[in-house]
Amino acid sequence: MRSLLSSRPLGLLFLAGWLLAAPPLWAGLEDSATLDATPPGSLGGFPLTNLVDNVDTSEWISDLTVGVGGGASVTFTWASPVAIGQVSIFWTSPYMPREYTVDTWDGSQWVTHFHVTDTPAAAAYANHAYGFPASTTALRINIVQSHEANYPRFGEVNILTASEVPPLTDLMDLPVTLESSTDPTNFQGKTLVLDNDVNTDWVSGLSVGVGGPATFTVTFPYAVKFSIVRIYWGFYPPEEFQVETWDEGASDWVVHDHITTAPPADDWTEHQDYYYAYHGDGNTMSGPDFPVETTKLRVNILVSSPDNFPRFSELEVLPDPTKVPAELSDFTLE
Ligand SMILES: [Ca+2]
Ligand SMILES: [Ca+2]
Ligand SMILES: [Ca+2]
Structure with missing residues (x-):
């Protein structure tokens, strides 16, 4: 199983990704x-x-x-x-x-x-x-x-x-709760989607198999409104996934975007082998815009990459479409 994970330059990723750059120390x-x-x-x-x-x-x-x-x-x-x-x-x-x-x-x-x-x-x-x-x-x-x-x-x-502390621009900076359908057997931890490092990925439990499914759910500490969800997929974008929010009244997930292997060009950006997907109100989502408020966001990977397991490296949830942070820029992937 491990050799499949290393079929691209991943052996190095595992080593290099953990060495997070720390900020300078200060008086506080x-x-x-x-x-x-x-x-x-x-x-x-x-x-x-x-x-x-x-x-x-x-x-x-x-x-x-x-x-x-x-x-x-x-x-x-x-x-x-x-x-x-x-x-x-x-x-x-x-x-x-x-x-x-x-x-x-x-x-x-x-x-x-x-x-x-x-x-x-x-x-x-x-x-x-x-x-x-x-x-x-x-x-x-x-x-x-x-x-x-x-x-x-x-x-x-x-x-x-x-x-x-600067104003909140990414709701993932709130004290969120992260859950995966493969808890507690994830191959790499969920908080790696929060470290602003595109070289560090959450990787699902391996029992789902190469190409298998998994969900990744974010629960916010209170109901939030957001306009944009940005997912950095790294080397292994999935074949099919959905971006969903939880409808408390209906007790069900609402599908806002359903993406398959050939995504609309507006939804994906390619830098060498690196992809991120951008899902936003009024953009090109296949379903309804994001709701006025919700407490949960789910990335539902229906079919992961044919070469790998469900995984992604960063998740950003942006409340204000006029304040979109610059894309994470390290597309060289160590
Ligand atoms: Ca010390
Ligand atoms: Ca100090
Ligand atoms: Ca990361």
């Missing part, structure tokens, strides 16, 4: 916070202050009593309320946690804004933006389960204030 709200760990303490030489030294390779490692695969949390507390816009976490060891949440304190309890269970296989950084409350006095990064071969650990945290 983390610098005015008090840091605590639960349980308290840390491994000698890996103190909490390593999380805010603007050196991504210097790590905090939890107290080892939590055990390999165990959980621990780090809390940032402010003397006065702050407006958090974005939390960036730099996981700089190869031991990504298996499950973590990003929470804020509402005065009486922790509220979870992001719940991540689908981390990349190797070191990465994660931006968690939008969806935070107008003000809070504490933020918690809660590692529920660390890597099965290691302890809770990460390298750096930077926290932007809300005023520093």
Whole structure:
């Protein structure tokens, strides 16, 4: 099975795609916070202050009593309320946690804004933006389960204030929930469609077979309106797929676009071997425009590439057709 996946330059993709380019480190709200760990303490030489030294390779490692695969949390507390816009976490060891949440304190309890269970296989950084409350006095990064071969650990945290975060242009930046019909057997993780890297793909579970079907569903934290869906397919565009939204009243999926092997030229752009599909209101969709509001978007791959499994590399869901971001430009594919 693996040899099929590598029939194009994919062997390199698997290696290169994980090395995400991290942004520079900066001074932020983390610098005015008090840091605590639960349980308290840390491994000698890996103190909490390593999380805010603007050196991504210097790590905090939890107290080892939590055990390999165990959980621990780090809390940032402010003397006065702050407006958090974005939390960036730099996981700089190869031991990504298996499950973590990003929470804020509402005065009486922790509220979870992001719940991540689908981390990349190797070191990465994660931006968690939008969806935070107008003000809070504490933020918690809660590692529920660390890597099965290691302890809770990460390298750096930077926290932007809300005023520093640009307006929301891609609804995929909300704290969305991702589901695939081949969960939990995906060959590569679902969050890879959110990393703005066209070299990293979600790949379905392999049991569907080459050319097989799979669905990929996005659930938004509240009902949203969008005008454009842009899917980056990489080397392996499917033979047939549909872009669908969930109709709560009818309890059914609405098909907005049904694409087969020979798509209309307006819907596909080709750069060497690279394709993206663009589905927009008033464009050339085979079905109705996107609804006024919906909570779910589904990419329904009916027949994947004859050479590969259901997979794609990026998904963008754009609310404002006048503010379409530039297409992701790395079409060289490493
Ligand atoms: Ca910093
Ligand atoms: Ca550090
Ligand atoms: Ca990607």
